[in-house]
Amino acid sequence: MNDVELKKEQGSSVISARKLTRTFVDGKKEVAVLKxxxxDVITGELVAIVGASGSGKSTLLQLLGGLDQASSGDIFINDQNINGLSxxxxxxxxxxNLGFVYQFHHLLTEFTALENVSMPCLLAGWSVNDARKRSLELIAAVGLADRAEHKPGELSGGERQRIAFSRALATQPGCILADEPTGNLDEATASEVFKWLLELNQKFNTSFVIVTHDHGLADQTHRKLTLQDGHLIR
Ligand SMILES: Nc1ncnc2c1ncn2[C@@H]1O[C@H](COP(=O)(O)OP(=O)(O)OP(=O)(O)O)[C@@H](O)[C@H]1O
Ligand SMILES: [Mg+2]
Incomplete structure (x- = not known):
């Protein structure tokens, strides 16, 4: 058994947070959002985070992705502490290590689905051929092989979010952080997008942390956590 297999066997973490605190100063008042x-999100795990509006879900995701500074505590991405890094x-x-998906797709409107999904690979230095191959595989994995040459404006809202997931997965990150990825879709379309997300998780063994208001969707994941009073409750 090699190192990677051994880690998977042991259920190693792709992202961990330890004693994470985030306090915002609002005028003279301090608001502790995370306490x-x-x-710990382990390899291949699909975690849903639910919680009231303003409970700190987006704040947590931003911190996990290294896009905001914690007030105290540590974040480990693939076992590396990101505290104090340049x-x-x-x-x-x-x-x-990470891919991001948001409520609005953020796809580049002038480019095709294939070009949008290829972009992160090209930026990471992949050859055009490799990027194209990987992108077509990911576009097929969300059932949109016949839409690869369409621009975002020629896709439905649900299709655009499926392409956004393909793009987030392009460079084979260990974990996708998604903040209300179905929040802008009607219920039926949200279920459809979620079905593809479950497929991606199975097929590529990528971990997901999904923030959602939809308990029906959250119940389909491996673990549903509620953010309440600064803590995650199972
Ligand atoms: N940059 C900031 N400065 C001050 N306060 C902030 C900042 N960002 C977030 N907050 C506050 O932190 C709390 C949590 O915000 P956050 O956006 O994380 O909530 P949320 O759970 O994602 O809510 P929603 O479900 O509405 O998206 C809110 O009270 C918000 O006002
Ligand atoms: Mg939010």
Whole structure:
């Protein structure tokens, strides 16, 4: 058994948070949003985070992705503590290990689905051929092989989010962080997008942390956590 297999066997963490605290100063008042929060997301795990509006879900995701500074505590991405790293090093770790999906797709409107999904690979230095091959595989994995040459404006809202997931997976990150990826879709379309997300998780063994307001979707994941009073509750 090699190192990677051994880690998988042991259920190693792709992202961990230890005693994570985030306090915002609002005028003279301090608002503690996250309080000594702990989290471990293991390889291939699909975790849903639910919680009231303003409970700190987006704040947590931003911190996990190294896009915001914690007030105290530590974040480990692939076992590396990101505390105090230079922006350059942090960007490298982020690019190699994480993918992001948001409520709005953020696809580049002038480019086709295939070009959008290829972009992160090309930026990471892949050959055009390799990027194309990988992208077509990921576009097929969300059932849109026949839409690869369409631009975002020629896709439905659900199709655009499926392409956004393909793009987030392009460079084979260990974990995707998704903040309300179906929040802008009607219920039927949200279920459809979620079905593809479950497929991607199975097929590529990528971990996902999904923030959602939809308990029906959250119940389909491996673990549903509620963010309440600064803590995650099972
Ligand atoms: N940059 C900031 N400065 C001050 N307060 C902030 C900042 N960002 C977030 N907050 C506050 O932190 C709390 C948590 O915000 P956050 O956006 O994480 O909530 P959320 O759970 O994602 O809510 P929603 O479900 O509405 O998206 C809110 O009270 C918000 O006002
Ligand atoms: Mg939010």
């Amino acid at each position: 000594n929060l702990d989290l 922006e350059k090093k942090l960007a490298k770790i982020r690019n190699q």
